[in-house]
Ligand SMILES: [Zn+2]
């Protein structure tokens with residue numbers, strides 16, 4: 001499978017690049033959109049007709065992860081072309097009912113709930129969930145491609161969680177929220193670069209990709225700080241726009 005980066009900033013877009021969104025393409029061609037932040041639809045249009053999406057899954061309902069859901073729904077309702085199926089399924093947490101209900105849109109999309117404690121089958125993927133530490137119900141997600149047995153974990157938004165390394169163990173790739181540099185102080189709801197590196201080290205993953213990046217500072221510093229904490233056995237990189245990560 002491969003993961004294409006459609007946006008990677010935390011909070012708000014910057015410098016022509018949007019917020020969290022990733023396209024997961026299975027070996028058999030199944031197209032799953034993971035989060036749909038600001039700028040996601042335009043980034044997606046460059047590589048795939050959005051009508052060819054097979055499903056969407058959302059980690060939580062903060063704007064930097066769902067900002068383009070509305071325009072994606074308009075696209076599926078109004079744009080000419082052949083749809084992959086009549087209605088696009090959007091998977092989300094039912095715990096926030098008002099947001100969950102908005103995933104239904106006439107002649108376009110339909111809402112589907114996931115439960116954190118249950119595994120979910122979407123096309124060729126089996127997905128498991130982990131409730132992270134964030135101000136709203138948020139799920140880290142573990143994606144297993146059934147055909148290849150390859151796995152990757154997306155932390156979504158989180159601070160340090162005691163059980164998160166165990167949830168990640170055995171995956172080939174970790175895509176981790178790294179919104180802050182090492183010197184961040186005070187209240188925060190995201191990982192710092194050293195915390196992301198430490199998480200990869202504890203989970204024993206070979207590849208750490210930093211995402212949900214800050215708009216300020218030198219991102220190479222973020223990578224250096226995460227690499228220092230992760231140690232030699234982890235290859236640390238930051239994501240770039242349009243980048244394809246093979247898993
Ligand atoms: Zn976020």
Ligand SMILES: [Zn+2]
Nearest residue numbers: 060062134157
């Ligand atoms: Zn958030």
